[in-house]
Amino acid sequence: MTGKQLWSWLAVAFAGLYFLLPLVGMFDFSMRMQRGVYSFEAYRIVLADPQFQQTFGYSIALALLTIVLGILLVVPTAYFVRLRFPSLRPAIEFITLLPLVIPPIVIVFGYIRIYNTSSVLPLTGSWWGTNILLLCGYAVLSLPYMYRSVDTGLRTIDIASLTEAAQSLGAGWVRILAVVILPNVFVSVLSGAFLTFAIVIGEYVFAALLNVNSFGPYMVWMGGNRAYEPSALAVVAFVITWACMGLIQLFTRFSKFSTARR
Amino acid sequence: MTTIALSLPSVRRPRQVLSWFGVAPFFLFALLFLILPTLNIVVGAFRNPEGQVTLENLGKLLSPSIRSAFWISIELSLLTAVLGCLFGFLIAAAITLGGLPRPLRNAILTFSGVASNFAGVPLAFAFIATLGRLGFVTMLLRQWFGINLYGSGFNIVSFLGLALTYLYFQIPLMVLIITPALEGLRREWREAAESLGASGAQYWRMVALPVLWPSLLGTLALLFANAFGAVATAIALTGSSLSIAPIVLFAQIRGDVLNDPHLGYAIAFAMIVLTAIANGIYILLRMRAERWLK
Numbered sequence: 001m002t003g004k005q006l007w008s009w010l011a012v013a014f015a016g017l018y019f020l021l022p023l024v025g026m027f028d029f030s031m032r033m034q035r036g037v038y039s040f041e042a043y044r045i046v047l048a049d050p051q052f053q054q055t056f057g058y059s060i061a062l063a064l065l066t067i068v069l070g071i072l073l074v075v076p077t078a079y080f081v082r083l084r085f086p087s088l089r090p091a092i093e094f095i096t097l098l099p100l101v102i103p104p105i106v107i108v109f110g111y112i113r114i115y116n117t118s119s120v121l122p123l124t125g126s127w128w129g130t131n132i133l134l135l136c137g138y139a140v141l142s143l144p145y146m147y148r149s150v151d152t153g154l155r156t157i158d159i160a161s162l163t164e165a166a167q168s169l170g171a172g173w174v175r176i177l178a179v180v181i182l183p184n185v186f187v188s189v190l191s192g193a194f195l196t197f198a199i200v201i202g203e204y205v206f207a208a209l210l211n212v213n214s215f216g217p218y219m220v221w222m223g224g225n226r227a228y229e230p231s232a233l234a235v236v237a238f239v240i241t242w243a244c245m246g247l248i249q250l251f252t253r254f255s256k257f258s259t260a261r262r
Numbered sequence: 263m264t265t266i267a268l269s270l271p272s273v274r275r276p277r278q279v280l281s282w283f284g285v286a287p288f289f290l291f292a293l294l295f296l297i298l299p300t301l302n303i304v305v306g307a308f309r310n311p312e313g314q315v316t317l318e319n320l321g322k323l324l325s326p327s328i329r330s331a332f333w334i335s336i337e338l339s340l341l342t343a344v345l346g347c348l349f350g351f352l353i354a355a356a357i358t359l360g361g362l363p364r365p366l367r368n369a370i371l372t373f374s375g376v377a378s379n380f381a382g383v384p385l386a387f388a389f390i391a392t393l394g395r396l397g398f399v400t401m402l403l404r405q406w407f408g409i410n411l412y413g414s415g416f417n418i419v420s421f422l423g424l425a426l427t428y429l430y431f432q433i434p435l436m437v438l439i440i441t442p443a444l445e446g447l448r449r450e451w452r453e454a455a456e457s458l459g460a461s462g463a464q465y466w467r468m469v470a471l472p473v474l475w476p477s478l479l480g481t482l483a484l485l486f487a488n489a490f491g492a493v494a495t496a497i498a499l500t501g502s503s504l505s506i507a508p509i510v511l512f513a514q515i516r517g518d519v520l521n522d523p524h525l526g527y528a529i530a531f532a533m534i535v536l537t538a539i540a541n542g543i544y545i546l547l548r549m550r551a552e553r554w555l556k
Contacts, residue, residue: 008360011352012370015433019377021399022385022430025392073288080284088285095292101541102300103491105508106530109515110299113306113523136295143296173280198379204494209515219383220498223390230387237384245376 023238030231042232051218052233059215062131063200066138067193070146071182073139075189078150079181083159096147099140108137108209130210137206142196149195153188154181191248198244202237300534307531311524319528328510328525332532335490335507338421342428343485347478349429350436357437358444371441374434381431386498389427393418419500427499428492432485439484443477443551480547487540490533507533 033041046052081088099107111133115123123129159181166176182189204216219237223230310316322328357367392398395412403409417423447470455465471478493508502509507529514526 002361004359005361008356008362011356011360012362012366015349015353015370018433019373019430022388022392025398026388028398029391029396073291076284077288080281084281085285092288095296097541097545098296098300101487101534101538102296103493103508103530103533103537105491105493105511105515106303106534107296107299109511109526109530110301110303111295112515113302114299136291139291140296143292173284195379202382202384204383204497205512209512216383216494219387220494223383223387223498224501231391234384234387234391238380238388241380241384242376245372245379249372249375 026231026234026238030228030235033228042228043235046222046229046232046236055213055215055218058213059201059203062135062138062214063197065135066142066200067196069135069139070142070192070196071189074143074146074150074192075182075185076177078147078154079159079177082151082154083163092147096143098143100144104137104141105205105209107140108206111137112209124210130212134206134210134212134214137210138196138200138203141199141203141206142192145195145199146189146192149188149192150185153185157184187251190251194244194248198241201240303527303530304534306524306527309524309527319524320531322522322525323528323532327505328529331505331510332507334421334505336536338425338428338506339486339489342425342432342489343482345425346429346432346436346485347482350433350481351440351478353433354437354441354444358441370437374437377434378431378438381492382494383498385427385430386495389423389430389499390418393423393426419503421504424496424499424504424506427495428489431492432489435485435488436481439481440474440477443474447473474551476547476551480544480551483540483543483547487537487544490537490540 030042031038031040033039033045077092081092112124115121115129115133117125123133162180162184163176166180171179202216202219203214204220206212207214208217208220219230219233222233307319308315308317310318323332353370356362357370390397393400393411393416397418400411403411418427451469451473452465455469460468491508493512496504496506496509497512500509502513511526511529511533514522514529
């Protein structure tokens with residue numbers, strides 16, 4: 001073993017220690033609810049908690065709706081920009097990068113000021129309005145990831161030829177987008193979608209400031225009031241993040257099309 | 263071919279109009295839910311409650327409590343960005359140039375993808391379970407080594423604890439961004455340097471680092487912005503006991519503490535300015551860096 005290799009192993013070993021200990025600690029803590037024995041008691045209590053079921057279900061539904069909204073917004077836009085308005089590209093790219101530049105807490109602050117009960121569009125005043133606002137907020141947060149992955153997907157296919165072929169067979173725009181373009185960029189859309197899911201499922205700031213009782217605020221409430229359950233929740237959240245990232249890797253690896261043609 | 267060419271002008275006009283309908287929803291959405299809300303905050307920062315233009319709100323940022331909150335935030339973001347860059351670079355260098363087995367490299371990159379997204383509330387819980395008063399490592403140190411971590415003044419609910427927690431998503435982000443840059447260093451450059459008699463240190467100082475520095479500085483700026491905007495991790499870890507800028511703004515919006523919306527505007531505006539500068543630096547330097555990595 002060379003000196004270089006020795007140092008590399010050392011660096012990786014230290015990194016492994018730093019990154020694995022919190023995971024081990026989290027898991028260990030979540031199992032110690034009953035004195036003296038390891039048990040899944042904390043998980044059992046959390047999973048049986050109606051509050052958990054309600055907030056978790058709500059957040060999953062919201063994440064799925066965010067993905068649908070994101071696809072509806074991003075796929076046609078990225079497609080038409082590539083096909084018809086290449087000059088708009090810089091503007092669109094700038095807009096889709098903005099959610100990474102402007103802190104989310106500032107965006108939601110803007111919502112509260114613009115859409116409060118004394119405004120023209122009092123979204124925060126009703127249950128439906130608040131949910132729509134939260135959904136749109138999450139779609140904004142997902143824009144950078146959705147747009148970039150869809151745009152990368154579109155780059156790998158010849159959309160001009162596909163469009164002309166579809167048109168010559170008599171397809172309209174909606175049909176072209178839904179039946180021709182979307183299936184061709186499906187893998188890219190999925191990787192954006194899983195990332196969106198991982199971000200939305202435990203999001204806290206938007207939900208808390210809009211007074212929505214979703215999974216994020218529920219976790220914070222648990223953290224302030226219980227000892228062992230928060231660790232169990234953290235394990236659940238970590239598994240979800242891990243699953244989303246793993247699925248992205250899996251899909252991109254098995255899609256020959258998106259990597260072969262560049 | 264001629265028939266197609268002839269039919270084009272008549273078809274193009276309705277098509278063009280239809281295409282606008284394809285992109286219009288996106289712009290409308292961005293306007294309503296991204297641009298107008300942000301502009302509202304920016305304009306509000308320069309207005310008093312009566313609607314007149316003023317710099318008074320920004321002046322309030324200089325009050326000792328707000329100024330110290332921003333200062334702690336900047337220190338925290340800068341410290342975790344610098345350490346994140348340093349350790350991330352070492353790990354990336356180890357997996358790209360260190361001659362480690364290929365599967366290990368892939369495993370570390372996958373893990374980095376997960377860890378850089380494992381921020382927020384669960385991350386805070388993981389660190390409390392590890393380094394909290396009854397945490398895994400705290401107990402381990404006491405039972406195995408007789409070290410009383412909390413007796414020595416350490417507390418996870420502190421600047422140091424928060425920095426340790428932030429590094430958990432900062433380091434992986436650096437690994438993800440800098441690994442392609444390190445892989446872009448061509449073997450020929452190293453060989454050319456060696457054949458001209460350069461030592462390893464000289465190669466790094468005169469060839470590799472000049473190529474890498476835009477990526478390094480750019481990522482530093484990105485990590486700064488990343489830490490500066492993180493709210494959920496800090497709130498879940500410290501409650502509101504550590505007064506950093508995003509937590510002050512959070513409390514302000516909730517109306518817990520000060521209840522002066524225009525001060526809230528000013529804090530939010532200052533946050534936008536700081537993250538915009540950091541991101542601007544990142545984007546500019548990344549464009550410079552990409553010249554070498556084609």
